[in-house]
Amino acid sequence: MYNGHKRVHAMKFQTVVTPDGIISHLFGPVDGRRHDLFILNQSGLKTQLEINPSFHNKLIYGDPAYGRTNVFCCPYKGCRVNAPQMELHKDMSAVRVSVERSYGEITKYYSFPDYKRHQRVATTPTATLDKLGVFFTNCVTIARGGSNNSKYFSCKPPTFDEYLASYA
Secondary structure, eight states: OEETTTTEEOEEEEEEEOTTSOEEEEEEEEETTSOHHHHHHHHTHHHHHHHOGGGTTOOEEOOGGGOSOSSEEOOOOSSOOOHHHHHHHHHHHHHHHHHHHHHHHHHHHOOGGGOGGGOOTTTSOHHHHHHHHHHHHHHHHHHTTOOHHHHHHTOOOOOHHHHHHTTO
């Protein structure tokens, strides 16, 4: 599980944060040296989104590795970015910041995943603890009636019954 690029032992997760502030998709752990596109293919997320009627005519703004498809969009690259594309970059950068805040919420409410020195892959159930951190952070978002993300997008989170039903 060594990532030579970052020079650390790591696990990766793929997530989707929805406008209601809930981390609604969590796939992993995957070996930290794996490319994001490999993780996307392993997760089956693209297929799930394509067959789910709730996502028809909607896009997920994602990692540039995902490319632009019928379900994903990403930043435009290169020096030939036109004015509308630059405007999209500007608007979507605020969205990216709001998604990153969701990850900050996990360590704010559930700090164990942030203590890297205490995590040992062979002796500590790190993946389970990370998943619990996401679950409990989602519960806090629901209990508080929202988060910065849900306020930014003017979307209420689900009820506890709706959220817990997604695990059934």
